[in-house]
Amino acid sequence: MKYIYFDNAATSYPKPLMVLNAMQEYFLNIGASPGRGGYKNSINAGRIIFEARSKLKKLFNAPKEENIIFTLNITHAINFSLNSLLNPGDHVITTSMEHNSVIRPLRFLEKNKNIELSIINCSKEGILDPGDIKKAIKRNTKLIVLTHASNVTGTIMPVEEISKIKKEYEIFLLLDTAQTAGFLDIDFKKLNIDILAFTGHKGLLGPPGTGGLVISDSMTEILTPFIHGGTGSKSEYEFQPDFLPDKFEAGTPNTIGIAGLSSALDFLEKENIKKIRIHELELAERFIETIKEIPQITLYGPDNKDKRVPTVSITVKDFDPSFLAYKLDNIYNIMVRPGLHCAPLAHKTIGTFPHGTLRFSFGYFNTMEEVEFALKALIKIIEEGE
Ligand SMILES: Cc1ncc(COP(=O)(O)O)c(C=O)c1O
Known part of the structure; x- marks a missing residue:
């Protein structure tokens, strides 16, 4: 029986075949570490890394x-x-819609490094009021950390407005693009972002073990290295080199993963992000349209497709999300994600803590037939009862 994968917000699957081909090519014919030798294979590995940087620069309009x-x-x-x-x-x-990858390090720094933290509550739809960010600004405010879209409700955050505020008050902006890279057009320079964080294995369609940062020119000076070690450059020197990217990249890189990511970026360019977005939103829209008609189902997040990514969270009256996910998987081979999705504050915001929601996240390789099948399966499970 066919399997249906609707957990693309966790990691995208499948990956384009050309990603595997690029990784296999590196594995079989290159194998060496980039920047660690003057021989051909090391130079070729260095070329893979450079090309990937170059494609990411273009994708995000990085400096x-x-x-x-x-x-x-x-x-x-x-x-x-x-x-x-x-x-x-x-x-x-x-904000209260952040993933634990933001909340946990901030809570740690609050406790151990004496930073001050304000978490702005979003609405029940996961919507952020930029005015609330403005009200929270103080004399010592250094940074705004914002997810570009919620991994629970799919809500897209008002980054343009936040960008204006950060400029007016001279505050830095760190944007978490985990749920938007490869789906929305993101212009680093136009949005005046200081630090853009990305992950390679979700919408960018690359392998796990890849991700990174785009940093502004001023950040290249302001940030200090977090990891110190070998770079293949300035080896006589006992301190981390101060030039880029070596200043921030110590240790052997994940060249095989970056080869895959680089190929995934070619795929995105070839297929076109706009086309990808339209397809994924059509799937989400069809799903939403049907579940809105089912009285037992509550939909979280905006139902306007311009305000969301294709991640849809629901709850069903009298059903535990884990039970529904178990049934969908066990009987229908449909893979979805129940629970808190590593974002407990987001669930507190929308009122679904501690049981969480049932999350369907659609990807480029999903089809309308899969959505129709999942809707029928869900309706059948609800009719049969727990
Ligand atoms: C909004 C958001 N930020 C951060 C992350 C963490 O991603 P990764 O596990 O690739 O570091 C996720 C993953 O689900 C996410 O959805």
């Missing part, structure tokens, strides 16, 4: 290739940024 810093995922990228940037006494503003 320069070397302003792209590779990390293992966005969690690593966010931790690196927060630990590097924040000092005792600094005030940070974030």
